[in-house]
Amino acid sequence: MPTxxxxxxxxHVLLHLDQIGDPVTSEQIGQMLATNPALVRRTMAGLREAGFVASTKGHGGGWQLLKPLEEITLxxxxxALGSPHLFAVxxxxxxxxxxxxxxxxxxTLQALEAARDVFQSELARMTVAELVKPHAETIKAFQSNRDR
Amino acid sequence: MPTxxxxxxxxHVLLHLDQIGDPVTSEQIGQMLATNPALVRRTMAGLREAGFVASTKGHGGGWQLLKPLEEITLxxxxxALGSPHLFAVxxxxxxxxxxxxxxxxxxTLQALEAARDVFQSELARMTVAELVKPHAETIKAFQSNRDR
DNA sequence: TCTTTTGTAACTTTAATTGTCACGAAACTT
DNA sequence: AAGTTTCGTGACAATTAAAGTTACAAAAGA
Structure with missing residues (x-):
């Protein structure tokens, strides 16, 4: 199966939504992810149910952040994605x-469970907002370069 | 893909080989694993290359332990299996x-690597011989029951 | 020489995500 | 009210690596 x-x-999408502010269509997100709008809608559905984003229909509609990225951990x-199955083993x-x-x-299960616990706690240690911090300088450099 | x-x-096979002592054919192992001999040979090939078991052809042949289970960690x-890909994510x-x-x-990678490290170190903490210890009483009870 | 058993190549099946298409429903625009 | 945009969702093909299967050559014992 594909990974x-x-x-x-x-x-990735949440970071863009935060940066853009205005609603972003599934079509536009599909271009960011190099895929098609239907898959975007399917994938984002969980985030909507969790209350992290809202989707609106019609002209000017699309996906928007509802909750600050500082308040959402990985x-x-x-x-919100349904805790997808982590292991191939x-x-x-x-x-x-x-x-x-x-x-x-x-x-085997004992080792897998220990690994899963660490995976989850690593994710819990970081908010989506903090995610870009290790890359903040690179991103800032790129943006000032772009705005010049 | 199947898990x-x-x-x-x-x-599982190593524990049986240790218990039996004599060479065990791929056919017999296939019955233990509810699969067929060709898959057994494919799967065991890595253990042979690692020097943990030997396989001999002809009458009375089969698979045999070469190294004590106390000296093999998980x-x-x-x-020996080639460190199969661990994650579905x-x-x-x-x-x-x-x-x-x-x-x-x-x-994402950071969390996955932390999980993989824990998985590997959990496996390294235990030898195949120690694997049965948590179940030793159950197994002993079963065996004395069987031998009676 | 015959039988047993491994080694290996080739092919099919399996499982879950990705990718794609289609179409109804909702909401905005004119 | 009509038309356009956009989401929501169902259905189905494509992907990928392991499992499962078949076949046969080679080695070794009987």
Missing amino acids: DSRLPRVL ADVYA GQSSDNPACLLEQAANAA | DSRLPRVL ADVYA GQSSDNPACLLEQAANAA
Whole structure:
């Protein structure tokens, strides 16, 4: 299956929405993400349900930020996407009869759960607003260059 | 794609090989894993290259442990499988031009790398021999029941 | 020589996301 | 009121890597 790229994609979109302010159409977002409007709507639906963005129809409509990026953690975004399945690796089978297989599964699961916990807590440590901080200088340089 | 279950599967097999001692054919292992011999051979190939097991052809042949399970960590097994791709989640695209997309990708990657590091270190903390310890009583009870 | 067993190549199946198309519904414009 | 824009959603094909399957050559024991 194609790799699930919804998390970085919607983060990217949220940053643009914040920068633009005005409503942005799914068509425009589709160009940012190099994909088509229908996929954008599907992917953004969770963010709307979570109350992070609003979508309006008709002329001048599109997607808009409802909540400041300072108040949204990456974990919130991941949850809004429905907490997509994180791992390509999993157990051999559920409820195996063989005790040795149970032990092998349990050990695998333990490592996966530890990894998932760290993934989630890493996401929780950062708001979407903070996301650009490590890149702030590069972005500022680019913008002053552009505005010149 | 079907979930990658090679790690728990080969752990399961190593435990059986240790318990049995004699060579076990791919056919027999296939029955343990509810799959077919060709897949067993493909999956076990990495363990052979790593020197953990040996495979012998002809009558009485099959797969045998070469190294004590006390000397093989789960991380060693994972590496012997070729360190399969761990995540179903990934970045939006490699080398995006957009700086905001770069920032979104970097934040995602940071969380994924932290998770991968924990996964690997969890695997490194345990040998295959230790794997059964949490289940030792259940297994002992089953065996004495069986031998009675 | 015959049988067992591995090694490997080639191909199909599987699963979940991405990508695409279509069309109804809502909201703005004139 | 009519027309245009835009979202919402359903349906289906494309993608990708592992699992599953088949076939056969090669090695080794009987």
